[in-house]
Amino acid sequence: MKSGGMTKDIETKCLHLAEEQEREDLNTTFGSVSFPIFQTAAFVHPGVKDDYTPGQDHISLSSGFNYSRESNPTRTRLEKIVAQLEEGAGALAFSSGMAAISLLFELFNAGDQIVVDCDLYGGVVRFFDEIAKRRGLEFIHADFTRDDVESLLTEKTKAIYFETPTNPMARVSDIAKLAEIAHRHGATCIVDNTYLSPYFQNPLTLGADVVIHSGTKFLAGHHDAIAGFLVANDPELVERLRFLSTTTGAALAPFDSWLVLRGIKTLAIRMERAQENALKIVEWLRKQRNVVDVRYPGDPESDGYAIMKKQARGFGSMVSFELDSKERAIAALTRVKTIFFAESLGGTETLLTYPVAQTHASVPEELLKASGLNDRILRLSVGIESASDLIADLDRAING
Ligand SMILES: Cc1ncc(COP(=O)(O)O)c(C=O)c1O
Structure with missing residues (x-):
């Protein structure tokens, strides 16, 4: 039998903190079941x-x-929940994923080198190119799934940075191996875990030092809040990040903290249901003659499958697929009815996105080439509707 404290399963950790902390919170909130x-x-x-x-x-x-710029009880409760879900020493909640990422880069100084994967959310590439480089940071791009990353690290390298699976190409990197390489060179290993959420993957337990989330996505889960998180393994790093956050002031507001807290309550059932739908949709997409490629990390034939089996507890609900022409891809965006053509992911409603024109519009040509992203690829964030309704909608959109 399990004892109390932090040994609970992840479904329970979405709702409750350790028993002592729960008692303390109930004492200070008049026994309120919903944290105020x-x-x-x-x-x-x-x-x-x-x-x-x-x-x-x-x-x-x-x-x-x-x-409340420094700390606020609703935000603190949320940060504790996210820290325990990611098994970190502490978490910080920000007003967006980008606010979390730009705060993290306050750790680095002019001349520092960061080795980054070639397939990243476009807003991050824009931040590196337009803001961080102006502050003197140097970025080296590589294909983390194929290149010899270690050969790129020098005494100037302060961090490596990647998503796994990546947005939108679903490429998978080996977190434990890359963390080991980073640590051999005294560099910090930073992983964006947005695509799988802590429900399916915990990079810190595999050796990463910092986990990033766009909390807007699976954590909030309802397409109704913008949020971001940093979670770290080392309590000193958490304190340094807290100092930077308090000083610069991009922390998440109380109401939005509450929305994310409420979203996380159903993280487990949403992730399971959305994944179930995604598996059915992937199977259907594979049979369509107008679909030339389907990218999903749960495909046993995919390059990253063995690594996914080793480091994650599931494959998630993000699917990218390539149609036989750009015209068909563009037409599909306006033909969907149940599915929304919109730029986000990880929520209850299924969204269809055109990465080259939306999320990745600011990514330079050479990086698009390196990741394989082109103008025939659509990204589907599968939600929790009925799978057969979603398939009927996709059928109309791509075969109609
Ligand atoms: C993988 C990933 N990381 C970070 C971000 C940035 O998060 P936000 O939009 O909450 O600022 C996004 C946004 O789409 C994302 O997809």
Whole structure:
């Protein structure tokens, strides 16, 4: 039999913190089953500490909270839930995935080199090219699924950065192997775990140092909130990130924190149901004569399948497929009725996206070539509707 504390299964961890923390939270929220939204900017202080010295932390905080840019009870509850789901020392919640990523890069200095995969969310590539490079950071792109990544690391390399599976090409990298390479060179291993969520994959337990999430996606799960997370293994790194976050001020607002907390309650059942739908859709797509390629990491024939089996507990619900012409791809976007043509992923409703014109519009030609993304590829974020309704809609869109 399981004892209490942190040994619970992931389904339970989506809803509850360790028993002692749950008791403490219930005591401070009038036993509220749904954790409240603490919609306040500031917290009242009972006085000044007796041993007050100028420049020191001198206010006695009866509640442990001071000002919501620094911390807020609703956000803190969410951060604790996400930290336990990713098995990290701590998590920080931000106003978007991009806010989390740009904050993370405050750790690096001019002249530092970051080795990054060639298939990344387009907004991240834009951040590297347009903002981080101007601050003197250097980026080296490689194909993490094929190249000898270790040969690219130098004494200037401070981090390696990748998604697995990647958005949108579903390419899979070996987290444990890459973390080992990074650590041999004193570099930080950063993994964007948005595509699978902590329900299916925990990079920190495989050796990664920092996990990123666009919380907008599977964690919030309902296409109704924008959020981001950083989760780290090392408590000192968590504290450094918290200092940077408090100072720069992109932390997630109380109401949005509550929306993500509520979304996470159903993470397990949403992930399972969406994956079940995705498997049926992949099987159907493979039989369509207008579909020339289907990219899904759960395909036993795919390059990354063996690594997926080793490092993840599932394959997720993101499917990319290539049609036989650009015209058919563009037409499909406007023909879908149950499925929405929209730019996001990971929510209850199924969304169809045109990566070259949307999520990856700002990715340079050479990186598109390296990842294999072209103008005939559509990305499907499978939701939790009926699979047969989704297939009927896709049939009309690509065969109609
Ligand atoms: C893999 C991945 N990482 C990060 C982001 C950025 O997150 P956000 O849109 O919440 O800023 C996205 C957005 O689509 C994404 O797909």
